[in-house]
Structures are given as structure tokens and as C-alpha cells.
Amino acid sequence: MGLKHLTTDDYASIGGQFKNISSTEWQKTATPTVLNNGSVANGCTFFDNTTDKVAAGTTSYDEYNIAFGIDLTLTGTSGTANINVAGVDYLATFNTTLAQTAQDWVNTHKAALALLNINVLYNGGSPLNANGDETIRFCASEANCNSVTITTVTGDLNGTRINPFTGVNAAAGDHILVPYIGEPYDGLRIHHTFRVFFGIATGSQQTLALSLRRFTDDSIIGSEIQIFRTPDEEGQLYIFETYTSDANDPFVEGGFYFLLRNDSGVNVTIQGEVGILLQQTFESPVVFP
Secondary structure (H helix, E strand, O other), X not given: OOOOOOXXXXXXXXXXXXXXXXXXXXXXXXXXXXXXXXXXXXXXXXXXXXXXXXXXHOOOOOOOOEEEEEEEEEEOOOEEEEEEEXXXXXXXXXXXXXXXXXXXXXXXXXXXXXXXXXXXXXXXXXXXXXXXXXEEEEEEOHHHHHOOEEEEEEEOOEEEEEOOOOOOOOOEEEEEOOOOOOXXXXXXXXXXXXXXXXXXXXXXXXXXXXXXXXXXXXXEXXXXXXXXXXXXXXXXXXXXXXXXXXXXXXXXXXXXXXXXXXXXXOOEEEEEEXXXXXXXXXXXXXXXX
């Protein structure tokens, strides 16, 4: 029996169409933003997920979204505290160190919070975490991130809440999640191509660095790319390639973002057109309903 070549009518008869790729794009004209020497900029924070999304660059299926995040860094040396999320208290108990206390809290409450679409991550060991290894990172809706509070119950266990990329006590759209579990391609490999572009105001030649990072612990995927401020050209465009292999991939659990690091010795200004284009190529053609 020979193999049959499927036609468009065959695809329609099974309730959908086969797709090989999908894409999502954000773009805007940025208000000039100074990036001080010694500082970093998270590329996702430049965009509003809705108003800056480009319809022509975004497929109607497998659309990606910018997610909100907030950090809670524990303080104290003993006792217990209630970490309140979306109006519910979740008890934290000091255990040997603040790092261990943060890990215990995440391990204890992660599953219950996941049912509410609130993802909690342990951010210890992050190369960007100036507060140390005592940080719990939240990925949730803006309202649920901004609902996070901590109240001492016994001893002096407490904490401070801040978004590490904006430096303010409020959630920010600072990472992108890869939809995977329960999607038509669940179990398949996805190849990602990410295009990032932005402008740096011209000036004396300086070197900066751009990286693709995991939101869970801020670790770099691959290595940093050298970025140059030049005397005569503002535009910058860079391509990253990576993959998602299964439901345990860090992209699925915590997502990713793009980071511009300025250790050039001078302040620089990001301006002009800025944008992110994400394109996914599936391991094999996928039927989307």
C-alpha cells in the first residue's frame, strides 16, 4: 500500500491545519532611556504586551506573551512569617539560613500556587542578585505579583519586595514564557530564533554586552554578545538561536528575557525603534485546532 500525500482538504477534515512555524513580535519607538555605567536593562520591560504587539508579526496560534515578575528577598535570623499571595497566607519557617528558608518555602508551596497560575522560583545563586541567595521570584499576573506581602509571625523573619530590573516595588513585564504543556506540540522539540533590535545614541566607541537569560536564576544561555556604541550608527540587530526539548526545560518553568549590560565606563542612551521577534520551528508539522 503506497503512502498518500495529504491535501488541504485532508487537513481540514481532521479539524485543523498543519503548521511548521509560529511567531510573536513586539515593536515600538522607545522614549530615550539612559543606561548608566554599571547598570543593566531588561529588554522585555520596554514593551506593553498588548499595545506594542505587532499583528503582522504574530500568528493567531501559539502566540507568546510577556509575563510579570517580582522578587521577595528574605531577611532575619529566626522565627516564622506569613507570605501572603493573592489574599492567602503561606507560612515560611526559618531553617538554618535564609537561602534554605527560601528554598523550603518554594518547595512547600510551589504546587498549590501553580494551581492558581502563580509560579514561584528560587532565585539563589543568580549572578544579578545583589541581595544574596535569599530571594523568592514570582511569575504571575500583575495583580498577583503586586499582592505579595510578608508579615512576621514569630522572631524576626521578614523580607523586602522589589523588581530587580526596574528597581521599584511593583511588578514589571520582565520575561517571556514558552507555552508547552498541553499544547499540540507537547513532547516535541521546538527550535527558537529570536531577533532583537534597538538603537544606542551615537558617541565615542564603547563596548556593551547583550545576552539571552533564564528568568529562574538569571543564568546566561550560551554567552554574551558584544555590542558597540559607535560614532556614526545607532542601529543594533542581533539573532539568538536555542531550543525547547521537553516540559522540564527551564524556558517552560521560568521563561527567558534579554539583558543589555553596560560596563563600558560611560552612560549610554537607548533610543529609536526597539523590537523583539520570536519565531518557533516545530520538530514536525503540528495541527492547531
